[in-house]
Amino acid sequence: MPLLSLNNISRSFGTTKAVADVSLEVQQGEFFGLLGPSGCGKTTTLRMIAGLEKPDSGTIHFQDTDITNLPAERRGFGMVFQNYALFPHLNVFENVAFGLRARHASKAEMSERVASALDLVQLPGYGKRAVDELSGGQQQRVAIARAIAIEPALLLFDEPLSNLDVSLREETRSELRELVTRLGLTAVYVTHDQEEAFALCDRISVMVGGKLMQSGKPRELYEHPSDIAVARFLGRNNLIKAMRVSSSNTNEGEFKTLEGDHTLHLQVKHSELSPLNQPVFLSIRPEHVQLRANGDSGPNAFKGHVREIVFAGATSTVRVDAAGLLLEALVLQPEGYNVDQECTVVLPHDRLTLLQNQRG
Ligand code: ADP
Ligand code: MG
Numbered sequence: 611m612p613l614l615s616l617n618n619i620s621r622s623f624g625t626t627k628a629v630a631d632v633s634l635e636v637q638q639g640e641f642f643g644l645l646g647p648s649g650c651g652k653t654t655t656l657r658m659i660a661g662l663e664k665p666d667s668g669t670i671h672f673q674d675t676d677i678t679n680l681p682a683e684r685r686g687f688g689m690v691f692q693n694y695a696l697f698p699h700l701n702v703f704e705n706v707a708f709g710l711r712a713r714h715a716s717k718a719e720m721s722e723r724v725a726s727a728l729d730l731v732q733l734p735g736y737g738k739r740a741v742d743e744l745s746g747g748q749q750q751r752v753a754i755a756r757a758i759a760i761e762p763a764l765l766l767f768d769e770p771l772s773n774l775d776v777s778l779r780e781e782t783r784s785e786l787r788e789l790v791t792r793l794g795l796t797a798v799y800v801t802h803d804q805e806e807a808f809a810l811c812d813r814i815s816v817m818v819g820g821k822l823m824q825s826g827k828p829r830e831l832y833e834h835p836s837d838i839a840v841a842r843f844l845g846r847n848n849l850i851k852a853m854r855v856s857s858s859n860t861n862e863g864e865f866k867t868l869e870g871d872h873t874l875h876l877q878v879k880h881s882e883l884s885p886l887n888q889p890v891f892l893s894i895r896p897e898h899v900q901l902r903a904n905g906d907s908g909p910n911a912f913k914g915h916v917r918e919i920v921f922a923g924a925t926s927t928v929r930v931d932a933a934g935l936l937l938e939a940l941v942l943q944p945e946g947y948n949v950d951q952e953c954t955v956v957l958p959h960d961r962l963t964l965l966q967n968q969r970g
Contacts, residue, residue: 611674613638613796614659614764619668621654628654630820631668636764636798641790643811644800647843651820652800656768659798661685672764683712685764688757692769695753696741702728702752703737709760727755730789747778754786758793765790765797771806783809804844808832816840833895836966841893848899848937849965850874850892854885863964865892870935872912876962891965898961899939901928902954903946911956919944930955 612635621629629651636642644652657663659670661682669678677685688709696705706724707715715723728734731751741749750770757765770786771779787810790797801807807814808828815825818839824831835841841849852874856864863878868889876892902911914932926944930937932955939955947953 612636613640613673614798615671616655616659617669617671619655619658619665619670621651621658621663621665627820629658629665632817632820632822633668634815634822634825636796639794639796641787641797641799641810641812643807643814644798644817645804645807645811645814646802646817648802650817652802652817653768655817656766656798656800659764660687660689660766686760686762687764687766688760688762689766690750690753690757690768690770692772696749696756698741700741701737702733702739702741702744705741705752706737706755706759708756713760723759723761724755727759730758730793731755732785747774747782750774750782751785754789758789758795762795765795767797767799769801770799772801772803779806786810816843818843833961834963835893838891838965841891841963841965846896846938848894848896850894850935850937851889852892853887853889855887865890867935870912870933872932872935874910874957874959874962876910876959876964878964893963893965894957894961896927896938896940897925898958899930899937900956900958901930901939901941901947902956903951904954907954908956910959910962911954914953914955916947916949916951916953919947919949 614636616632616634618631618633619629620631632655644655646652654663658665661680665678669676671677703724706727707720710720710723724737728736731754733748733751771782774782783806799810811828813825813827814831816823816831823840824836831840832844835844838849841847851868852865853868854863855866861877863876865874867874912932914930916928917931918929920927925940925942928939928941928944928947930939930953937955
């Protein structure tokens with residue numbers, strides 16, 4: 611049984627459909643990510659989980675109880691926002707104790723829990739400090755301490771690191787992940803930053819335009835996006851328009867590319883076999899496109915010309931034109947390739963994905 615489940619929740623603001631029919635499940639102990647471009651409805655979704663916003667329709671269950679109408683303060687969730695939301699007139703101790711005071715914890719219990727929360731975020735003995743004496747990173751750690759001091763059944767993060775500079779962000783990111791794991795907590799983490807979501811999360815749901823497009827482990831999403839929006843959002847991708855031509859019922863699909871008229875074979879699940887003679891999109895990551903300086907013609911291999919080589923430090927991008935089909939390959943050593951040179955392109959069948967959902 612999942613710890614948290616959202617069942618077909620929607621929320622509009624006037625004519626803006628901020629969240630449209632979103633369903634997802636979060637398991638106990640999971641670090642779960644909600645990833646998508648700005649304005650796609652992440653914050654609204656998180657606020658509905660927190661109880662700060664009510665869905666227009668749909669339900670939210672926690673530990674098998676319907677909490678859709680339960681007020682935020684009775685959900686017992688800890689929250690950390692982008693702008694820390696610390697109380698500037700209270701010192702560190704009082705900020706961390708805030709949720710405990712609201713729960714009428716005893717003085718002794720409060721001291722102990724605050725001290726232990728400050729230990730956990732590596733700010734021991736900081737209780738008497740004023741909030742404005744602290745750096746941005748320290749303030750965010752106080753906000754995290756405040757959220758974990760109540761020993762929440764669920765931790766909600768809304769882009770908590772985006773106000774920190776890059777090096778501090780990466781450091782705090784590792785500490786946060788380590789802390790949540792050590793305490794055995796369950797977290798829902800909202801971010802627009804793919805790298806951050808990939809580094810932190812066990813599982814991720816990708817949202818675009820209010821809709822949940824795909825859920826899965828970071829590597830699954832990256833290597834096998836289910837549709838064009840996800841393929842485009844999650845870094846660079848070659849999108850190849852093609853048509854399925856074989857009518858066999860095996861798991862091997864044969865496709866012809868619309869540009870270049872190349873034949874491609876790939877494994878497709880039986881249920882995924884697309885109708886014949888209808889254009890579909892295949893995708894492959896640039897780092898999985900193989901280039902060879904001279905021809906070996908095997909399956910999924912065809913001739914092309916190098917159009918451009920873009921040096922980017924550790925890697926280079928080689929743009930290839932294969933009879934009108936333009937492909938990007940990411941290579942470590944671009945030596946041996948020159949513009950206009952003929953080369954062979956190989957698209958390994960297990961790296962090609964048939965996008966299921968063809969809307970862009
Ligand atoms: P994200 O966190 O992914 O950037 P939000 O959930 O904040 O997205 O917003 C989703 C959409 O809903 C946006 O178009 C935003 O302008 C709109 N929106 C969010 N909150 C409100 C609100 N309180 N009033 C009106 N529109 C809102
Ligand atoms: Mg937001």
